[in-house]
Amino acid sequence: MPSDLQLKITNTVHRTLLTLTGGRIGNSIFGMPSLQLTTIGRKSGEPRKVMLTAPIIEGDTIVIVASRAGDPTHPAWFLNLRENPNVEVSLRNGPERPMTARVATPDERASLWPRVTTAYKGYAGYQTKTTREIPLVLLTPRS
Template identity: 45%
Template sequence: MPVLRLTTIGRRSGQPRTVLLSSPLQFGDEWIVVGSKGGGERHADWFVNLRANPRVTVETKKYGSRDVTARIASPDDKAVWWPQAVATFKHYGEFQSRTTRDIPMVVLKVSGD
């Protein structure tokens, strides 16, 4: 499963914040990431940061650094993608069973500007 470096802007600090994330699904110029936080009850900071400011940067070995725009996957998209993500990494299903929150899937799409 590809790993990417996601840089968000801290919602309170305004400072860049970088994390490494797995991307179980990729579609052309889009990467899909899962906000599982290991099944924790709270969303990961990177997720909360990109909700506040969806303009983020993704860096991969294959494509280098790219400016992207993040959006939360729609319920219809998640209904299709979630089983695929779990098939790629079975622990996502286990993480969802540990928490009452709905684990989000996020689309990171290369910005067109």
Template identity: 45%
Template sequence: MNSNTLKDSGAKLMNLAHRFVLTVSGKRLLAQPFGMPLVELHTVGRKSGQPRSCFLTTPVHDSKRVVLVASKGGDDRHPDWYRNLQAHPDAELVINGERLKVHARTASPDEKAELWPKIVASYQGYANYQKRTTRDIPVVICDVKD
């Protein structure tokens, strides 16, 4: 088993464990990891066409947009959820118990420059993730559809 397979398996296991703890605790435990709201992202698999979901945090959000960071913990590869959104940008998010239809797009360099200080202020770990990789970590803006 190569290190990428091991990392990916670990990330999937963490997501399953997070889902289990949320379910068992009635969504009281792990609802605000690192002080950020938890988001459940629902996408369509880029290869399979099957529904996919994962838990992420949002360091910046308001009623019109939810910002996600495709950090993958500083890995040199983009996370699968990001690649799924690139292929199928219309998705759904559940945040604070509300299900929202969104259109996802990668922030422009100017948008990222404006958002990055707010993202890092919300969670310093994102700056550390960027230091771990030569990949420019994408910032994803999920515009809420009316």
């Protein structure tokens, strides 16, 4: 499982590539659009930014996966958005948009999970590495 340091380095490298190339490199990872998710830290109250992929985009709804590569614990960004669902999203290095995050219901997850694993088979492998059910999060425009 990746350490916190490895995840921070990966995020920094990804953001740097996007910046240095004007978004030409890093807008897509494993064939999925990339995005920057900004949450508010549940302990610090400070903005926290993380680079993720979006295996499903339908209209204005973006689906993200709280996998942490199959780690037994949820990613910090997931814990943050459960505490405060008001987030900012920059899809493919575009402008930040205010969005609301919510965890998929069991029925939604059952419907979405096969599509998520079709978009990136690695997610299915991550699920086999952990006993926790990997949550799916739906991001929708904040009104």
